Amino acid sequence: MMGVLADLRAVGGAVRTRVVYLVQIARRLSAGPAFMRLTAAAGALVAVCAAAPTPLLQSPQISMALPVSLGVGLWPRTRWVGLVGLLALGTWVLTTVGFEEPVTPWRLVVLASGLYTMHAAAAMASVLPYDAVVAPAVLVRWAARTLTTLVASLTLGIGGLIIVSRLQAAQTLAAPIAGAVVAAGLAGMLAWLLLRR
Numbered sequence: 284m285m286g287v288l289a290d291l292r293a294v295g296g297a298v299r300t301r302v303v304y305l306v307q308i309a310r311r312l313s314a315g316p317a318f319m320r321l322t323a324a325a326g327a328l329v330a331v332c333a334a335a336p337t338p339l340l341q342s343p344q345i346s347m348a349l350p351v352s353l354g355v356g357l358w359p360r361t362r363w364v365g366l367v368g369l370l371a372l373g374t375w376v377l378t379t380v381g382f383e384e385p386v387t388p389w390r391l392v393v394l395a396s397g398l399y400t401m402h403a404a405a406a407m408a409s410v411l412p413y414d415a416v417v418a419p420a421v422l423v424r425w426a427a428r429t430l431t432t433l434v435a436s437l438t439l440g441i442g443g444l445i446i447v448s449r450l451q452a453a454q455t456l457a458a459p460i461a462g463a464v465v466a467a468g469l470a471g472m473l474a475w476l477l478l479r480r
Contacts, residue, residue: 308413315417316408319425323404324356327367330397333390334375336382355401360409368398388444392437399436403429 331348332340339345351370354363375394378384407425411417 311414313414313416315422316411316413316415318422319404319408319411320356320359323359323364323401323408324352324354326397326400326402326404327355327364327371328352328397330371330394330401331367331374333393333397334371334378336374336378336384338382355405356408359405364401364405368401371398388441392441395437395440396433399433400429403432 328348331352332345335345335348351367355367358364371394379386403425
């Protein structure tokens with residue numbers, strides 16, 4: 284019985300130490316890193332909600348997306364960010380294949396924007412110490428670069444989608460061969476990049 288009490292005291296002490304540490308971090312947190320962490324969490328929330336099927340969006344279970352997204356802001360340099368991205372993409376596949384919801388351009392734009400914003404903000408937040416004093420010009424440059432990347436990639440993507448939707452369907456052997464060559468080239472480039480490390 285004494286061993287159990289000693290273990291409980293040790294666990295309680297560890298929990299207390301962790302809580303005190305988190306309170307100290309919260310007191311030291313400055314505006315720049317807090318903004319980047321909130322931006323990462325907001326991007327994650329937008330991506331997860333954009334990927335969710337309509338019945339889930341209309342149910343109270345969607346509230347589970349909030350703590351999942353807040354985790355991105357709390358732990359931007361961990362694998363949590365990647366897991367939330369995979370969760371959003373898996374949910375998107377489930378929504379479009381399992382629930383047979385149509386793929387609409389606006390929903391695709393919101394999903395892609397949320398994922399990119401989450402990734403870019405988490406990357407920036409992961410290198411900023413909690414108490415870093417960040418000049419507003421740094422945040423403005425980051426936002427401008429992120430917005431430029433989003434606008435350019437979404438313009439090309441949506442433009443390509445519009446062009447492809449207007450093309451006439453034709454049976455040809457060249458298209459599958461060209462697609463296979465492009466896929467093999469991308470796989471080869473990925474393998475080369477991995478071996479180069």
